[in-house]
Amino acid sequence: MVQRLTEKPTSLLLQSQTYSNYKSANTLKCLIACDPRGAIIFVSTLYTGSISDQELFRQCGIKDLLKGLLQCGYLKAGDGLMVDKGFLIEKDVKELGLNLNIPPFAKSNSQMPTTDVEMTTKIAKHRVHVERAIAKVKKFKMVSGRIPNVRLGNINQIWFVVCMLSNFQPNIIKA
Numbered sequence: 001m002v003q004r005l006t007e008k009p010t011s012l013l014l015q016s017q018t019y020s021n022y023k024s025a026n027t028l029k030c031l032i033a034c035d036p037r038g039a040i041i042f043v044s045t046l047y048t049g050s051i052s053d054q055e056l057f058r059q060c061g062i063k064d065l066l067k068g069l070l071q072c073g074y075l076k077a078g079d080g081l082m083v084d085k086g087f088l089i090e091k092d093v094k095e096l097g098l099n100l101n102i103p104p105f106a107k108s109n110s111q112m113p114t115t116d117v118e119m120t121t122k123i124a125k126h127r128v129h130v131e132r133a134i135a136k137v138k139k140f141k142m143v144s145g146r147i148p149n150v151r152l153g154n155i156n157q158i159w160f161v162v163c164m165l166s167n168f169q170p171n172i173i174k175a
Helices: 012-018 053-059 062-071 090-095 114-138 155-166
Strands: 002-005 025-030 032-034 040-043 080-082 099-101
Touching: 012 025, 032 114, 040 062, 040 155, 053 062, 053 090, 080 114, 090 099, 114 155
Parallel strands: 080 099
Antiparallel strands: 002 025, 032 040
């Protein structure tokens, strides 16, 4: 999930729709999916910041992409999807026959079990590639700062092109 800050809209309705409690600012958010090498293979349209991660996942079309990847053999039943903690889509992912990999977190005043530490380390090694792919996108000047209101009419097209152009930069992981 990627959130981009926007200028504060003049419309009160748009202000409330784009306001993100998490960022305490007006934002647009989108879902980006990467393959194991860090190449971006899916970019959702940008949604207003008030949409929940779960609702964005259900609306953006990634489930159809995952079904297609399962049908053509690029993904296999039991393969895992990596997401941040708090991204509550386990039911949706299980329906597809996939597993959800969420970093475990320790409960307050307790030590994490060894198996959870190993799982966290393994997920972190892969997560860094997703973070690097997103960082490559954010380096593009057109989307690096606060998105101006005058650009909102065509920001989805700009965002998609920038995400795809980032795939032409050097690979994160060598094949």
